[in-house]
Amino acid sequence: MSDRARNRIGFVLFAVGYLCAVTWVFTRSAPLDSGRPVTLRFAHWQIEAGPPDGIAAVIKRYEELNPRVRVEQQLVPGAVYKQWLRSNLAGGTGADLIEWGPWLEGVRDVPARHFVPVTEELKRPNPYNRGTPLEHARWEQTFIDGLSGQRIDSPDPGQVYGVTLTEVSLRFFCNRELLRDITGTEAVPQTFAELRRIFELLPDYSRRVGRPVMGLAGARDNTHWLLDFLLAGTTMGLNFSMDDYGYLALYNRQLLAGYLHGRWNFRQPEVGAGFELLREVARHMKPGFMQVTRDEATREFLGGDALFIFAGTWDATSLRRLAPFTVVALRFPQPTLDDPVVGRYLIGRSNDGGGITAMAMHLSRHSRHPAEALDFLHFLTSVEGMQLFTNASGWLPSVREVKIPAEIESFKGRQDGFASANPYTLIGSNVSMLFARNIHLLLGERGSVARFTEELDRIMPEAVRSDLQTELRSSLTTLKGQEMRMVAHANLAADERSRREWLMLEAGQTLSEGFALEMARNLATTQH
Amino acid sequence: MAGVFLPAPWIPGKCPGLIFLLPLLAVSGRVDAATTADAWRALADSRPQEALRITAGLPDSREVRLARALALSHLQPVTDDALAEAEAVFTELAAGQDETALEAHYLRARLHQIHYSRPDPVRAAELYAELAARQPASRWAQLALVKLALLQLYALENPAGPEARLVRAEELLGRLTEPALQRDLHLQIGLAGLHHGLKPERVLPHLVAADRIGDVPGIAQEDLVMQIAELSLRAGRLAQAREYFERYLRDYAVNPRCFTVRHRLVELEQLAAREGAR
Known part of the structure; x- marks a missing residue:
């Protein structure tokens, strides 16, 4: 066959194929969406009972107001969230609005690389607040905390990347009917001494009803939350004594450096006291609690096998919806x-949460509809949007002027306790890992405070150093990215917005650089 | 819905003829010419690969070469070879006499300070000093002075003592004319003084000066108000401590630190009463 004939056949086949494809598309296929030209995807890991309902309620109303836009809620389990985040952002296929938190190890670089700062937008009123008391307030001022948590965690000092949806706190949930059966009254414990007295009644009650009833529902997660809380209380004074900078607080990098400089250690009596208290409380959990996760503790509490459960308010909706008894949220x-x-x-008292808002949503740089995504964020965090979210989720709102249902009023922070730093268990990923791996030396059958703390001080120096090095690396990664953006904005400075970005990045970079140099010096001067 | 023939309402105008024109439109569509500003915008948006693509289609100029070298130095995965290639371009550009030359000089110093896998603060300091001497009033030279001061405060071996480090940084501060950069360096001198264990009295003037210039970015502004209040209390400057603690409560009313601040104010008043009674 000649080349010419072959070409002709090829062309005919191509033309037929093309015509078939056109015919198919034109006559037989269905539209991929519901006719709304814009689809937004909203991804988060809050798959507990509550938040998905709250967000669905907001979406429903938003879609009524905006017929062009469809919003899809993507629920990504926490166990795979980091992998999902990394792979989707690297491929430019992530959702338009994405939840992120600074405690997610290994993805600290994400905001600066993949999210768009909303600093400028936060300076203007939220258009969905028209007709409300917040009508003229700048968007950032409408949040209970002015988004201070987002400012603290920002990789670029001065820029704000996340907009929050809720406020969380740690609470002590109580089975009211069981409390009445055990104590003969519904009076809840106000002090730890009163709690001890209630715990003392439990063995007798268990014998009476012929089944074991524990004081506290036990699981690995809940125990760690409780340890963090107790430790924060006993080390408060120690932290203030190390506050050379006068912040009345300590950042993780300072606690890590403090350990390397020998300013504190785990054998310190203040630290040991927190561990001792945990041992005491842990005696009122069922044996083997460190082998199970929070779901098991929830099941134990819901089954009436434990009087109390210590958890975050993020678990409150699940507890209330599923419990066949009255759940009271106590401090x-x-x-x-x-x-x-x-x-x-x-x-004195320790701060037990609240004050700082959470569940921060971020606008992806890869969003195909950034204007619509921002508009949805505006609605979600408006008074109307937040009211819908709060009512349907049972979670506190992040925004002022929202009516808080009576049943979650007790979740609100009271600002009547000291706060100084993260608990020592949470100052770095290696530190946290070694804590978790060795806590059996404290809570196991032959465990003791001395055994635990001696082992910690034997293995921690290397972990602490490694965590400080990680902080430094993360800081340097941010610094390098800031450089490119800062210089680029300087070259676009004829544009007023770019000029502001340039100056903000320049100042932010100098701040970050100072912290990085300080960390590097702390590492160098403690090298043995 | 399987087997049901559906119309295609999303095809514009439902015009069958249009579908045959689509391939032609696709190949003949006119694309607006990119500019150097587009390359800078890509870099401002953390897209160095896009910037490289744009600069490849632009006529050669010193600004285009600068943008291209900057993109090259941030293209993942970053290697020392790529950085050396970028440095060669910065070095060549820095030999000129225009604004681009100063910018390239600055970026060359930055490569040595933070980008190479083995940073060389001594070399970076030399380059900053050269730039500052070259055109002291330019923005890049002024910024170089701040970066040089940071190295003096923390990284360089000479001068060694804390006080000497601060004095050297204060000399550089005296050469700054840009208020925003003065603010940044005041703040850094204050923080470095605290890192080196100097007394609150030594660092407070710098922290107060930074606050007076204003617009400290992000959480650092809140921290600064707190620091001035607390360090003033420690230094016995009660009036200044009261002023800043009260300002903190007013401006950051929802921060969990407010509880501690209220306690500090009570202690402060007790101290003031004792001093008044003396």
Whole structure:
């Protein structure tokens, strides 16, 4: 066959194929969406009972107001969230609006690389607040905390990347009917001493009803939350004594450096007191609690096998929806200054959460519809949007002027306790890992505070150093990215917005650079 | 819905003829010419690969070469070879006499300070000093002075003592004319003084000066107000401590630190009463 004939056949086949494809598309296929030209995807890991309903309620109303836009909620389990985030962002296929938090190890570089700062937008009123008391307030001022958590965690000082949806706190949930059966009253414990007295009644009650009823629903996660809380209380004074910078707080990098410089260690009595208190509380959990996760603790509490459960308000909706009894959310009855175990190390009450808003949503750089995504964020965080979210989710709102249902009023932070730093268990990923791996030396059958703390101080120096190096690396990654953007904006400075970005990045970079140099020096001067 | 013939309402105008024109439109569509500003915008948006693609289609100029070298130095995965290639371009551009030359000089110093896998703060400091001497009033030279001061405060071996480090940085501060950069360096000198264990009295003037210039970015502004209040209390400057603690409560009313601040104010008043009674 000649080349010419072959070409002709090829062309005819191509033309037929093309015509078939056109005919198919034109006559037989269906549209991929519902006729709305814009589809937004909204991804988060809050798959507990509550938030998905809250967001669905907001979406429903938003779609009524905006017939062009469809919003899809993507629920991504926490166990795979980081992998999902990394792979989707690398491929430019992630959702338009994405939840992110600074404690997610290994993805600290994400905001600066993949999210769009909303700093400028936050300076203008939220258009969906028209007709409300927040009508003229700048968007950032409508948040309960002015988005201070987002400012603290921003990789570029001065820029804000995330917009929050809720406020969380730690609470002590109680089975009211069981409390009445055990104590003969519905009076809840106000102090740790009162809690001890209730715990003392449990063995007798268990014998009476012929089944074991524990004081506290136990699981690995809940125990770690409780340890963090108790430790924060006993180490408050120690933290303030290390506050050379006068922040009345310590950043992780300072706690890590403090350990390397020998300013504190795990054998310190303040730290040991927190561990001792945890051992005491853990005796009222069922054996083997460190082998199970929070779902098991929830099941134990819902089954009426434990009187209390210590959890975040993020679990509250699940507990209330599923419990066949009345669940009361209490503030944890904290030890007082006269407590025989830890009193001498306390300086007062500890802050038990609230004040800082969370569940931060971020606008992806890869979004095909950034204007619509921002518009949805505006609606979601408006008074109307937040009211819908709060009512349907049972979670606190992040925005002022939203009516809080009576049943979650007790979740609100009261700002009546000291706050100084992250608990020592949470200052770095290696530190956290070693804590989790060795906590059996504290809570196991032959465990003790001395055994645990001696082992920690044997293995921690290397982990602490490694965590500080990670902080430094992360800081340097941010610095390098800032450089490119700062210089680029300087070259676009004829545009006013670019000029502002340039100056903000320049100042932010100098700040970050100072912290990086400080970390590098701390690492160098403690190298043995 | 299988087997049901559906119309195609999303095809514009439902015009069958249009479908045959689509391939032609696709190959003959006119694309607006990119500009150097587009390359800078791509870099401002953290898209160095896009910037390289844009600059490849632009006529050669010193600005285009600068943007291209900057993109090259940020293209993932970053290698020392790529950085060396970028440095060669910066070096060549820095030999000129225009604004691009100063910018390239600055970026060359930055490569040595933070980008190469083995940073060389001494070399970076030399380049900053050269740039500052070259055209002291330019923005890039002024910024170089701030970066040089940071190295003096933390990284360079000479001068060694804390006080000497601060004095050297203060000399550089005296050469700054841009208020925003003065603010940044005041703040850094204050923080470095605290890192080196100097007394609050030594660093407070710098922190207060940074606050007076204003517009400290992000959470650092909140921290700064707190620091001035607390360090003033420690230094016995009660009036200044009260002023800043009260400002903190007013401006950052929802921060969990407010509880501690209220405690500090009570302590402050007790101290003031004791001093008044003396």
